[in-house]
Amino acid sequence: FLLCSGIRRLSRGFCVWTLIALLTRCTKNIQIIEPGFVFVLGYLSYLTAEMLSLSAILSIVFCGMCCQKYINANMDEKSVTTVRYVMKVFANGSETIIFVFLGISAIDKTLWVWNTGFILLTLLFIFVYRIIGVFVLTWILNRFRLVPLEVIDQAIMSYGGLRGAVAYGLAMMLDENKIKEKNLMVCTTLIVVYFT
Structure with missing residues (x-):
């Protein structure tokens, strides 16, 4: 049961990763939309797993691991830099929100x-x-x-x-x-x- 459940969770991330890899391969002439594909479809991985009552975190982590290795080769260097810095902004913003919420709860x-x-x-x-x-x-x-x-x-x-x-x-x-x-x-x- 545990193995089947894990495979189902990872399969959502794998499906979305495959879709992102195919889409970024076809965007050589329209490089401005490459980061959008990565963000929107990565979030789609999270949402589909959540809607199916699977582990959304595991799905998006697996999708991100696959994307980092293979999608960088398909994307323009400017798009890769954009994705990297936007992810850092999201990570720092999320961490700040969590600590603000913890601080407010502490009082x-x-x-x-x-x-x-x-x-x-x-x-x-x-x-x-x-x-x-x-x-x-x-x-x-x-x-x-x-x-x-x-x-x-x-x-x-x-x-x-x-x-x-x-x-x-x-x-x-x-x-x-x-x-x-x-x-x-x-x-x-x-x-x-x-x-x-």
Whole structure:
């Protein structure tokens, strides 16, 4: 089931990537619309996966990975530069919006339900399991790599890989009628975001 579900999610990104590759190959005379194809059809990958109740994030990530490798060869250098800088603007803008939203939520007194034991245990388990996951996976990876990852790299990956925006979004989506401790979850997630 998991394999079939993953293949369905990736297939949406693959289909859109193929369409973008074909369209950018035919736009040598009209180079001004090449970045538009990349943005609009990349978003189409996200929307179709969302409409089909599949993982839209996985679909757009796979589409983007394929686009970066193959579409750059089809597009004009100016179009590639345009896409690169517009993506940086979108990424920085999105990150700013997320942090503004987190900052505004942090001053909402109704969200702060403090339970020191729960918060400390959550932080402890997050760090412990992240460290275990990174060190075990890099140990396995290092057995097959020509240049193994150093311990300092693994430590940076352990701490740097902790992200809270997705956890915060999930905590905010909890239904208060079904989960009475929603505000405790949101408060704990905010603390995790501040620590990481």
